[in-house]
Amino acid sequence: xxxxxxxxxxxxxxEIPQAKYPPKVITxxxxxxxxxxxxxxxxxxxxxxxxxxTMEIDRDFYDIVGAxxxxxxxxxxxxxxxxEYCLIGQIDGYVVGIVNGRMxxxxxxxxxxxxxxxxxxxxxxxxFASKMEHHIEYxxxxxxxxxxxxxxGFRRWMIEYGLLEQEGIxxxxxxxxSYKLTREIxxxxxxxxVAGTRxxxxxxxxxxxxxxxxxxxxxxxxKICGVKGR
Amino acid sequence: xxxxxxITAYKCKKCGRVHYPxxxxxxxxxxxxxxxxxxxxxxxxxxxxxIFNLPWGFDxxxxxxxxxxxxxxxxxxxxxxxxxxxxxxxxxxxKATWEPIRVQAGEDIYGLKLASxx
Amino acid sequence: MRDVAIIGVGMIPFGRRDEDTLLDMLAYxxxxxxxxxxxxxxxxxxxxxxxxxxxxxxHQTSVASALVDRLSLIPAAADAVENGPASGAxxxxxxxxxxASGYYDTxxxxxxxxxxxxxxxxxTDFVATMTHPEAEYPYGITLPGMxxxxxxLYMEKYGVTREQLLAIAIKNQKMGALNPYxxxxxxxxxxxxxxxxxxVVNNPVAAxxxxxxxxxxxxxxxxxxxxxxxxxxKKIAPKSPVLIAGFGQATDTHTLQERDDPTDLKAVTLASQxxxxxxxxxxxxxxxxxxxDAFTILEIAESEHAGFFKKGEGGKAAEKGxxxxxxxxxxxxSGGLKARGHPVGATGVAQIVDIVFQLRHELDKKRQxxxxxxxxxxxxxxxGNNIVxxxxxxxx
Numbered sequence: 001x002x003x004x005x006x007x008x009x010x011x012x013x014x015e016i017p018q019a020k021y022p023p024k025v026i027t028x029x030x031x032x033x034x035x036x037x038x039x040x041x042x043x044x045x046x047x048x049x050x051x052x053x054t055m056e057i058d059r060d061f062y063d064i065v066g067a068x069x070x071x072x073x074x075x076x077x078x079x080x081x082x083x084e085y086c087l088i089g090q091i092d093g094y095v096v097g098i099v100n101g102r103m104x105x106x107x108x109x110x111x112x113x114x115x116x117x118x119x120x121x122x123x124x125x126x127x128f129a130s131k132m133e134h135h136i137e138y139x140x141x142x143x144x145x146x147x148x149x150x151x152x153g154f155r156r157w158m159i160e161y162g163l164l165e166q167e168g169i170x171x172x173x174x175x176x177x178s179y180k181l182t183r184e185i186x187x188x189x190x191x192x193x194v195a196g197t198r199x200x201x202x203x204x205x206x207x208x209x210x211x212x213x214x215x216x217x218x219x220x221x222x223k224i225c226g227v228k229g230r
Numbered sequence: 231x232x233x234x235x236x237i238t239a240y241k242c243k244k245c246g247r248v249h250y251p252x253x254x255x256x257x258x259x260x261x262x263x264x265x266x267x268x269x270x271x272x273x274x275x276x277x278x279x280x281i282f283n284l285p286w287g288f289d290x291x292x293x294x295x296x297x298x299x300x301x302x303x304x305x306x307x308x309x310x311x312x313x314x315x316x317x318x319x320x321x322x323x324x325k326a327t328w329e330p331i332r333v334q335a336g337e338d339i340y341g342l343k344l345a346s347x348x
Numbered sequence: 349m350r351d352v353a354i355i356g357v358g359m360i361p362f363g364r365r366d367e368d369t370l371l372d373m374l375a376y377x378x379x380x381x382x383x384x385x386x387x388x389x390x391x392x393x394x395x396x397x398x399x400x401x402x403x404x405x406x407h408q409t410s411v412a413s414a415l416v417d418r419l420s421l422i423p424a425a426a427d428a429v430e431n432g433p434a435s436g437a438x439x440x441x442x443x444x445x446x447x448a449s450g451y452y453d454t455x456x457x458x459x460x461x462x463x464x465x466x467x468x469x470x471x472t473d474f475v476a477t478m479t480h481p482e483a484e485y486p487y488g489i490t491l492p493g494m495x496x497x498x499x500x501l502y503m504e505k506y507g508v509t510r511e512q513l514l515a516i517a518i519k520n521q522k523m524g525a526l527n528p529y530x531x532x533x534x535x536x537x538x539x540x541x542x543x544x545x546x547x548v549v550n551n552p553v554a555a556x557x558x559x560x561x562x563x564x565x566x567x568x569x570x571x572x573x574x575x576x577x578x579x580x581x582k583k584i585a586p587k588s589p590v591l592i593a594g595f596g597q598a599t600d601t602h603t604l605q606e607r608d609d610p611t612d613l614k615a616v617t618l619a620s621q622x623x624x625x626x627x628x629x630x631x632x633x634x635x636x637x638x639x640x641d642a643f644t645i646l647e648i649a650e651s652e653h654a655g656f657f658k659k660g661e662g663g664k665a666a667e668k669g670x671x672x673x674x675x676x677x678x679x680x681x682s683g684g685l686k687a688r689g690h691p692v693g694a695t696g697v698a699q700i701v702d703i704v705f706q707l708r709h710e711l712d713k714k715r716q717x718x719x720x721x722x723x724x725x726x727x728x729x730x731x732g733n734n735i736v737x738x739x740x741x742x743x744x
Contacts, residue, residue, distance in 0.1 A: 026546050026549075027539060027540055027544040027545075027546045027547075027550075028540055028546075028550060029534075029536045029537070029540040029541050029547075029550045029551065029561065030534060030535055030536055030537060030540050031537040031539045031540045031544075032540075059366065120532070120534050121534070121550075122549070122550055125549075126549065129549070151467050155468070155469070159289070159290075159291055160291060162291055191548070192548060192549065192552065193549060194549070195545070195546035195548075195549035195550070196546065197545065197546075226363050226364060249606070250483060250605075250606075251480055251482050251483040251602075251603065257601065257606065276605070276610075277497040277498075277500065277501055277604075277605075277610065278497060278500070279493050279496030279497045279500065279555050279556050279557075280496075280553065280555070280556040281488070281489070281490055281492065281493040281496065281554075281555045281556075282552070282553060282554055282555070283468070283469070283472060283490070283492065283554055283555075284469065284472070284488055284490070285469055285470075285472040285473035285476050285488060285490055286469045286470045286472070286473040287473065287488075288488050293487075293488045293493075295487055295488065295489050295493055295497075296497075297497065297604070297605045305605040305606065306483065306605070307483060307484055307487050307489060307603075307605065308487065309487055309488070315556055320500070320501070320504060331486060331487055331488070332486060332487075332488060339486055341486055341487055342487075
């Protein structure tokens with residue numbers, strides 16, 4: 001479809017310049033190395049392929065997280081969400097998790113979604129922590145607003161981080177009361193929740209950057225649901 | 231906080247064994263006659279742990295729980311008031327108080343709270 | 349008393365089985381056991397169903413009556429057995445006694461639990477209901493918490509190290525990854541859960557000094573066995589029967605604090621001694637064991653209290669590989685509770701099923717204990733307050 005660039009210029013709001021997230025590598029419980037790095041806008045079509053099968057998984061709120069993340073990534077790709085960013089986790093090139101969020105303004109970050117495509121290795125937990133790291137340490141923000149769509153998310157984020165409940169303050173995702181992570185909470189929890197080392201060894205980074213590999217739909221579904229459908 | 235600890239222990243009238251919680255017959259001699267006693271004297275820390283992944287009903291990140299033995303032989307579990315295990319050690323003396331330990335159906339439930347003696 | 353043999357076993361993969369009800373799981377495992385025993389279109393005289401939590405988790409009671417109805421085993425006598433996490437072995441003991449007494453000839457024993465029906469912290473609360481309702485439960489103590497206190501005392505007294513606990517976790521997850529019935533199919537490494545700087549996040553403290561990977565998962569699952577007199581087994585069993593050579597059961601105080609020495613698992617020692625005595629065997633005669641490693645420390649402590657190692661030596665033996673496949677006494681080649689999973693009512697039955705697989709020599713060589721003749725199990729209830737041990741023997 002031809003894009004009317006004049007109108008498009010109106011629809012695409014100006015963006016705040018955003019600092020880049022420097023890639024890091026995390027050693028997982030099985031010794032696999034997960035590279036965590038910032039995805040580019042041009043990576044979105046391939047990431048959508050990874051998200052798509054989760055929209056059909058009616059388990060642990062994967063369907064709602066998948067559907068909303070799909071829309072958010074597409075919105076970012078087509079310049080309809082402002083100041084969005086997306087971090088991905090890759091093992092052997094394969095994308096195993098996706099997190100995203102955006103800058104509301106210089107000081108406030110809005111955490112969107114956390115999607116783990118491989119389970120049992122704390123991939124989601126590591127990526128959520130990376131997202132907080134990005135907002136506080138690299139985007140230099142004062143606070144991050146968070147809401148949870150699943151009980152797992154609630155337990156993990158609100159309780160493990162000790163987030164502050166914001167009575168009556170609406171998160172962009174809607175839903176229940178929002179919570180916030182402050183710089184103080186972040187630096188207090190960092191030693192036990194934020195993993196990873198920098199710089200990423202050259203070979204690992206090159207492998208990750210070369211191509212974002214996506215497992216087939218069946219494998220993604222199996223990894224999320226386990227193989228116990230037998 | 232209440233001054234008196236809400237624990238009632240049971241001392242066997244025949245052999246002197248101290249029980250808490252209640253048993254219908256003495257764990258040592260099977261006698262059924264007990265004298266009720268209260269925990270008395272300093273409490274010594276026998277065992278402790280810091281628990282994450284708490285059961286339904288606790289909206290905190292962790293609890294520190296321990297078992298103490300009072301001077302008069304009463305042994306009981308309690309919640310330890312501390313931010314970490316750094317300053318705890320098996321065998322150390324603890325101060326015991328009777329305070330809310332959880333909320334059930336909107337009501338405070340009281341129990342043993344322990345703190346290290348500075 | 350008659351000798352009693354196991355002539356059929358069945359198990360379904362443990363894990364999270366959203367698609368199955370508790371009764372579905374019990375029925376699937378039972379049908380497999382009946383088929384294995386060659387009784388696929390026959391009945392049995394009595395049925396024992398091990399389950400700890402249907403009343404709380406599923407709001408369902410009388411599961412034994414429900415199961416005989418599902419399986420068309422009416423009018424077999426049917427009882428449910430609730431004995432906490434030792435329900436499985438308790439149910440087998442009841443089936444064993446019913447057949448040994450001569451009153452019944454055939455017994456089906458099934459154990460099952462559906463714990464993933466509720467969110468994790470409700471499952472934790474459910475398991476904690478076995479603690480003392482006045483002296484323990486209100487404080488928020490959990491079974492991992494009990495294990496944490498026990499571990500610190502055991503470390504202080506016997507010098508058990510974190511490395512020894514890690515060795516158990518790594519060994520059992522490695523075996524679980526080879527077991528098609530196991531809940532956890534992921535190999536873990538010392539680097540990933542201990543050595544790497546990221547390990548502090550990967551493997552956080554769960555109940556100090558125990559960490560996440562010291563704990564068994566919360567699982568759904570079911571397992572079943574069919575029992576009959578040994579003499580009858582020799583005539584009708586399609587596969588080589590396995591003799592229940594001995595059993596033992598012992599109890600201890602409800603609360604850990606009332607034991608003279610909380611590190612002394614007296615009920616484990618007693619139950620094991622009874623089982624060995626009845627079987628006329630000694631710990632050294634055992635070729636393969638399934639121990640109740642709900643927490644890594646328990647595999648060490650049970651291996652010592654059952655008499656396989658001196659106190660303080662079990663952890664060292666594990667670290668040296670003596671309890672791994674090919675070692676002196678392979679323990680938990682199924683992956684144990686740590687990796688097979690721990691659907692509480694099913695576990696005691698699953699342990700027996702796994703030992704039967706071993707004694708029938710029908711496992712892949714990566715999991716098969718070589719020339720296994722005698723097997724041993726411990727099913728651990730409460731925090732050591734109700735223990736059931738079995739000695740099983742291959743019938744040549």
